[in-house]
Amino acid sequence: MKSEKIPEATILRLSVYSRYLNQLINKGIITVSSDQIADGVNGSPAQVRKDLAYFGEFGVRGVGYNVKDLYKQVTKILGLDSTWNVVIVGAGNLGTALSQYKGFVERGFNTLAMFDIDKGKIGTRIGEVPVLSLEDMEEFIRKNNVAIGIVTVSARAAQEVTDLLVKAGIKAVLNFAPVALSVPQHVEFRNVDLAVYMDLLTFNMVNNKQLQD
Amino acid sequence: MKSEKIPEATILRLSVYSRYLNQLINKGIITVSSDQIADGVNGSPAQVRKDLAYFGEFGVRGVGYNVKDLYKQVTKILGLDSTWNVVIVGAGNLGTALSQYKGFVERGFNTLAMFDIDKGKIGTRIGEVPVLSLEDMEEFIRKNNVAIGIVTVSARAAQEVTDLLVKAGIKAVLNFAPVALSVPQHVEFRNVDLAVYMDLLTFNMVNNKQLQD
DNA sequence: GACTGTGAAGCCATTCACAGCT
DNA sequence: AGCTGTGAATGGCTTCACAGTC
Numbered sequence: 001m002k003s004e005k006i007p008e009a010t011i012l013r014l015s016v017y018s019r020y021l022n023q024l025i026n027k028g029i030i031t032v033s034s035d036q037i038a039d040g041v042n043g044s045p046a047q048v049r050k051d052l053a054y055f056g057e058f059g060v061r062g063v064g065y066n067v068k069d070l071y072k073q074v075t076k077i078l079g080l081d082s083t084w085n086v087v088i089v090g091a092g093n094l095g096t097a098l099s100q101y102k103g104f105v106e107r108g109f110n111t112l113a114m115f116d117i118d119k120g121k122i123g124t125r126i127g128e129v130p131v132l133s134l135e136d137m138e139e140f141i142r143k144n145n146v147a148i149g150i151v152t153v154s155a156r157a158a159q160e161v162t163d164l165l166v167k168a169g170i171k172a173v174l175n176f177a178p179v180a181l182s183v184p185q186h187v188e189f190r191n192v193d194l195a196v197y198m199d200l201l202t203f204n205m206v207n208n209k210q211l212q213d
Numbered sequence: 214m215k216s217e218k219i220p221e222a223t224i225l226r227l228s229v230y231s232r233y234l235n236q237l238i239n240k241g242i243i244t245v246s247s248d249q250i251a252d253g254v255n256g257s258p259a260q261v262r263k264d265l266a267y268f269g270e271f272g273v274r275g276v277g278y279n280v281k282d283l284y285k286q287v288t289k290i291l292g293l294d295s296t297w298n299v300v301i302v303g304a305g306n307l308g309t310a311l312s313q314y315k316g317f318v319e320r321g322f323n324t325l326a327m328f329d330i331d332k333g334k335i336g337t338r339i340g341e342v343p344v345l346s347l348e349d350m351e352e353f354i355r356k357n358n359v360a361i362g363i364v365t366v367s368a369r370a371a372q373e374v375t376d377l378l379v380k381a382g383i384k385a386v387l388n389f390a391p392v393a394l395s396v397p398q399h400v401e402f403r404n405v406d407l408a409v410y411m412d413l414l415t416f417n418m419v420n421n422k423q424l425q426d
Numbered sequence: 427g428a429c430t431g432t433g434a435a436g437c438c439a440t441t442c443a444c445a446g447c448t
Numbered sequence: 449a450g451c452t453g454t455g456a457a458t459g460g461c462t463t464c465a466c467a468g469t470c
Contacts, residue, residue, distance in 0.1 A: 010439090046442070
């Protein structure tokens with residue numbers, strides 16, 4: 001193990017590996033090779049080994065990796081050995097979908113509340129998750145030790161609610177609104193832009209590259 | 214303009230530029246520089262210029278880019294000068310959210326139908342979009358010239374419905390199920406994995422790098 | 427003077443290929 | 449013999465810096 005700089009792409013792949021390893025655990029598989037992992041995630045064996053080697057020597061030469069051990073290690077690396085409190089800002093369709101998304105709960109993300117300004121929604125529940133007034137968000141975040149805010153409001157409102165999250169002391173923001181936002185550097189921040197992937201598909205269809213691999 | 218290989222990252226950024234340029238049009242702004250675009254999308258000016266230069270000389274030295282012209286060019290590059298028919302497989306929360314997502318319609322993506330196996334949902338409408346039986350999907354796709362399929366079913370069912378899409382002659386698939394899928398090479402394919410970004414945030418929070426930029 | 431377009435340089439990530447361990 | 453861990457080589461993307469144009 002070396003203490004080099006770790007590519008962001010490596011972290012994204014570790015997340016995928018961890019999900020795949022979880023599947024293997026459920027199937028009762030004990031040992032796995034980098035070849036098998038690569039097959040399971042559409043990656044390459046060398047990359048799997050390199051990604052893991054940034055963090056330690058988890059495998060046994062000639063044998064492979066112990067599935068359960070590796071899963072534990074990878075989830076720990078990703079910070080998923082503890083749970084995280086989450087709020088969702090915006091109780092629209094996307095916010096609603098995310099509040100019910102199984103994949104989040106399974107990985108230790110607890111969505112404690114959603115916030116909106118629509119009086120018709122405030123006071124209701126979506127599944128288990130209460131919809132509260134945006135006015136109460138700051139206090140709620142402080143009191144409940146919320147680390148992550150997910151922004152699903154319109155592009156217009158996104159910077160404003162993000163500023164509120166930051167003011168409340170949030171540690172990380174995941175933004176689904178299609179705008180560039182600014183946050184102070186101590187706050188972790190990512191955009192997820194759904195339209196971007198659609199555009200990539202259309203570009204590739206139009207530029208119908210006749211490549212084979 | 215050169216006929217080099219174009220980085221995928223460039224295409225993803227072009228999508229973001231196009232959205233930003235659209236905002237500028239709405240504000241009535243006529244001319245824009247690479248510096249301004251970079252500011253608006255959290256990018257660098259050199260990168261903006263390089264990205265655009267893959268496709269032509271759209272700017273005027275000493276002046277900048279004409280906003281409307283550039284917008285037209287970029288949307289054309291991305292294949293967004295025509296509309297695209299889309300179906301969504303899986304009428305759960307995420308499928309529902311995507312079917313109502315404004316960002317898709319604005320960019321010329323017409324969601325014609327959703328497909329599910331839940332008898333309680335089949336025959337209903339979500340907004341304008343009818344929910345139909347998965348059994349009728351293949352015929353529907355052929356008859357309506359559907360190019361893009363969005364998969365929002367469970368990980369278990371994802372490969373099966375993707376095979377159906379492929380059999381029906383779909384040209385591109387956007388998969389939200391957290392599994393690696395296989396499709397023939399002539400079909401454009403991307404995964405969008407929501408949990409991955411959450412994991413990236415937690416990794417960065419835990420490994421609280423004290424970098425400044 | 428301002429701002430684009432672009433070759434060259436620099437940087438980062440992936441792949442290769444093999445030594446090392448079981 | 450099988451499979452990991454890793455330095456070295458490769459490939460690709462981004463940034464630099466400046467010539468070219470208005």
